[in-house]
Amino acid sequence: MKYMMTYDLMESMRNTNQWLGSTARAMASYPAMAMTANPFMEWVGAWGEVTERAFSRMVVRPDWNIPVQTAADGTDQIVTIDTVLEKPFGNLIHFDVGGRDDMKRRVLLVAPMSGHYATLVKKTVISLLPDCEVFVTDWHNARDIPVSAGKFDVEDYTLYLVEFMKTLGPDLHIIAVCQPAPLTLAAVAYLAEENPDAQPRSMTLIGGPIDPDANPTAVTEFGHSVSMGQLESAMIQRVGFKFKGVGRKVYPGLLQLSSFISMNRELHTKAFRDQIIATAKGEASDHDKHNEFYDEYLAVMDMPAEFYLSTVERVFKNRDIARNAFVVAGKPVDIGKITTVAVKVVEGEKDDISAPGQCLAALALMTGLPDAKKASHLEPGAGHYGIFAGAKWRKNIRPLVLAFIDANAGDDRVTVRKAADAAPAATTVAKRNSAPSNVTPITPKAKTRKSAAT
Incomplete structure (x- = not known):
């Protein structure tokens, strides 16, 4: 139960950060905030928008979004x-x-x-x-x-x-x-x-x-630095009550993500700081380079x-x-x-x-x-x-x-006939060292998409 509680705690922390970002963005968008020039509220709104998007992406399965293909005609x-x-x-x-x-x-x-x-x-x-x-x-x-x-x-x-x-x-x-x-x-x-x-x-x-x-x-x-017991104790948790796999032991995607980010912490920190600045200036967009990368990078699975x-x-x-x-x-x-x-x-x-x-x-x-x-x-x-x-x-x-x-x-590719298996070992070796006469090419069976699916 302890591991299930920690799993739910991580999800609660993620949910809270998403809510904080959403709240900051909503507050900054109130018309009353525009009555006087206040750059601070623009920065609050930009921080909220970037934060909300980042933490919401962590539990969303990305779409493939494969573009249309142009045919020969x-x-x-x-x-x-x-x-x-x-x-x-x-x-x-x-x-x-x-x-x-x-x-x-x-x-x-x-x-x-x-x-x-x-x-x-x-x-x-x-x-x-x-x-x-x-x-x-x-x-x-x-x-x-x-x-x-x-x-x-x-x-x-x-x-x-x-x-x-x-x-x-x-x-x-x-x-x-x-x-x-x-x-x-x-x-x-x-x-x-x-x-x-x-x-x-x-x-x-x-x-x-x-x-x-x-x-x-x-x-x-x-x-190499940790034992399997240490790894299991530190990394493995049980899925919480919110999901269908409740009780299943997993290595949570949120832990994996934190490990990825920690390996290049300065790089990721700079990327999010620059995105907040770009958002405050009105230069960011839904499909800019930052969002295109992090929408995929932050979407993790257990x-x-x-x-x-x-x-x-x-x-x-x-x-x-x-x-x-x-x-x-x-x-x-x-x-x-x-x-x-x-x-x-x-x-x-x-x-x-x-x-x-x-x-x-x-x-x-x-x-x-x-x-x-x-x-x-x-x-x-x-x-x-x-x-x-x-x-x-x-x-x-x-x-x-x-x-x-x-x-x-x-x-x-070739396959040796069964008769070769019954031959003496010395004879078989001799045949392998020469051009074999007892082999036949494998003819692949033609498969349609429909037959492959069945």
Whole structure:
């Protein structure tokens, strides 16, 4: 009950600050306040407007707001969001451009479950839509998931990705953004052994902590500085009475947000001070650069406690992925079993969350993958957010990713006939070292959007 009370206390504090901002804005807008020139009231109103907006955004799920797409004939086509697969902790969604035939490039964008909604990758989706059929993992806010839905940890996350890939079929290209990169790698390795025909054609890992110790950051050091008991005691709370997930243990989004802000406190303080000044001068707008960024940045979601704790313990502390010792549902996952999926790693030179080298470690783990199917790119001057959104993504990284997808669009994967399994080991090795005559190419099954949804 103590944790439930602290959860409700945080929500009460947020609600109070929102109310204070709203009250200040309302007071400053009274006609009587304009009877005499009083710059102070203008500043009070500006502070109230910025404060109210900031604290109200923290509990609002952002809209995707995908703009219309222009077809080849010059007509504007509306983008609708279809749910391909619905699950308790997250859905597989598809951005359907009306009136357009299915694109040859089919991309599954794996969004982070790191305190923000999947809309964090909205700009990535917008940039890919003109050239790709885009699917996204749309994770749910844990505060809205009843306790009866059960747990959700890193193994469950991995199995969700496996199911999503099976649903979409092998004619698929994966782009994992930041936090899910290690688990996406594990999911593809899981498929490599359990269902190789369902593997995607390519996988692009963007700024993810495959090996956090390869180049430690403040995030890595924090993970090593506390014990799991301390972390659970300090960070985990139970959802309060206001939400459907009442009683569920979570890592609250408000705590995550406070951690994010504390890492760059001076930068955020200056941004809000400048916005208050701009509002007082009448220079701010609903869709200016500040509001566009912070409307998304401040909208946070709770993570299931099991997922948060198991991520810290198994990805950061024990380095299960980096040591190739990850286990899913009691089955060891061998990343070396990935032999046909082309892999590209993208990192940012100035990434302070997942520093250069952390994601690059993935290539060394894939001992069974030919070097010709491995690629990497380090974007000069790019921070963590810039490697999947913004000018550097649009102008430099996106074209490279699309070119990599096209270069690996053909299905050159092969499967060994069962007869080869019965051959003597020495004979099998000899055949592998020569041009094999007992292999046949896998022909991918054509899938329509309708069949994928079923």
